[in-house]
């Protein structure tokens with residue numbers, strides 16, 4: 164945020180994928196629910212049928228029962244001034260648009276009324292059936308959509324766990340969160356609502372068009388004349404809206420990334436008084452998000468009135484031209500125009516406009532879901548950098564003999580951060596790694612559990628290359644205690660149990676005693692059952708370290724990687740941590756990025772890493788005596804510890820060492 168981190172999204176816009184590919188991938192998720200989808204399809208057809216048949220029935224109500232009544236009364240026989248006095252064909256009872264029933268020409272009022280009631284009742288039943296079918300259709304589609312979404316979210320979450328650490332250093336947590344929450348919720352809306360609407364609308368359109376053309380070709384063509392314009396407008400607007408929606412998805416990803424960083428880094432922000440800068444940066448992201456959304460809304464909003472205007476034009480054409488032919492008593496397209504036919508066509512044209520508007524508006528919704536789907540599939544397609552070799556075997560229980568042979572490592576091609584590292588750790592040895600910041604210490608230890616891979620050379624454990632075994636079997640035998648251990652918002656008990664879920668409560672407590680954490684845990688409000696705040700909030704830094712040590716002790720790995728915390732804790736806690744560490748390290752092959760003199764003193768080997776190379780190695784005393792790089796580090800970083808903190812095992816610092824340090828003699 165402050166330094167302008169790389170935005171994955173920016174890269175993403177450069178390579179948009181095809182809509183059909185994304186839809187086809189969605190299709191695969193729907194496959195298990197084919198039976199439900201088939202039912203939805205049937206309901207869709209029934210629903211459309213109800214909508215197509217009802218205008219015709221209304222038209223027939225007019226032609227079969229209402230018009231004859233008027234004719235019989237003789238009311239329709241008065242010609243308008245200037246018009247042909249011959250009555251039109253539709254004025255003949257029982258003819259024209261009347262296929263539902265045969266009505267005798269001399270039918271009395273009772274017969275006509277009975278027929279009308281029958282048609283009204285039929286229409287009422289159809290409307291009820293149509294509504295029920297529609298409701299069921301949406302329910303079933305929503306049900307299927309939710310199942311598909313659940314599957315998608317699980318896959319994304321699983322995949323996030325398989326991705327290598329490198330991916331997380333390149334991408335922002337907030338953006339990833341946005342994919343799982345915002346993008347899936349857009350897809351959810353589309354799947355549970357928009358898709359059915361668009362499908363049923365599409366079917367309705369074709370059906371109505373077919374009906375209009377078969378009932379009266381010329382009149383049908385007239386009614387459909389505006390359709391090409393409607394389609395063109397829809398295509399143009401929805402295309403623009405899709406682009407705009409894609410942008411909004413990116414921008415909301417940025418807003419989330421800013422939020423996540425703002426909240427996670429609030430301590431640093433406040434400490435460096437960067438609130439204003441942060442708020443300004445967030446304001447800019449928000450403004451970009453707002454603009455993108457307004458653009459998208461503008462296109463969506465402009466489409467509906469455009470279609471509405473075209474819809475009115477169609478109504479005017481049908482009513483105007485149909486009315487003229489009716490009044491003149493002229494046939495249109497070789498067939499008679501009846502009042503019922505005009506009413507039927509008016510209802511069709513209105514029904515026609517509705518799905519076009521719906522489709523266009525919801526299509527943008529579906530477009531937005533497709534954009535969301537693309538982002539999710541992009542994430543799912545991300546290949547983890549660290550892969551198991553085909554046929555990788557589990558690493559058998561190890562002794563802990565670790566060898567680095569001519570190891571090179573790089574994050575950016577051509578820029579090695581480790582250059583020709585050679586080292587050997589015998590089982591049970593403690594290797595302390597020291598060196599200036601950025602020297603490559605973390606990179607060195609990260610190669611052992613394969614968080615990253617070597618670019619040349621090899622890392623072996625008991626003679627087996629770490630790249631030849633399964634990741635789980637490798638990592639299970641390596642314990643890691645980081646500077647800032649992540650504690651989950653769960654009980655203390657479960658946090659310690661994290662690396663060995665099957666451990667009993669007694670084993671957890673024994674590990675806590677070894678880590679000198681038992682005392683303070685028992686003093687917590689609920690003891691071991693105390694639920695920790697997010698990231699272990701509510702515990703001091705030292706207490707969190709003790710829990711991390713207990714966690715590693717319980718997992719009981721043969722190899723341990725320890726990044727000693729640099730933050731200073733009070734002397735008593737420091738002593739506890741040192742004592743706990745000594746016990747934890749005993750008997751295990753340990754790689755310690757060391758910040759404590761006591762660890763370094765007790766180490767079997769101290770490796771001095773500078774600029775990716777081991778420039779010195781040996782025991783603490785030997786290195787001091789050499790008066791080289793280590794000696795310089797010792798004088799600047801560690802010497803004060805000789806006086807300030809007594810060593811963990813109760814031995815007091817040996818002042819003679821300071822006095823006796825070679826440079827001071």
Ligand SMILES: Nc1ncnc2c1ncn2[C@@H]1O[C@H](COP(=O)(O)OP(=O)(O)OP(=O)(O)O)[C@@H](O)[C@H]1O
Pocket residue numbers: 329332574575580598599600601602603604605606607
């Ligand atoms: N994920 C990464 N992507 C790109 N470069 C990285 C990454 N991690 C570390 N580096 C670079 O590799 C070099 C070595 O980093 P590393 O973290 O191993 O050093 P370190 O000795 O552990 O430093 P420190 O003591 O500050 O933790 C540094 O120049 C760093 O900028």
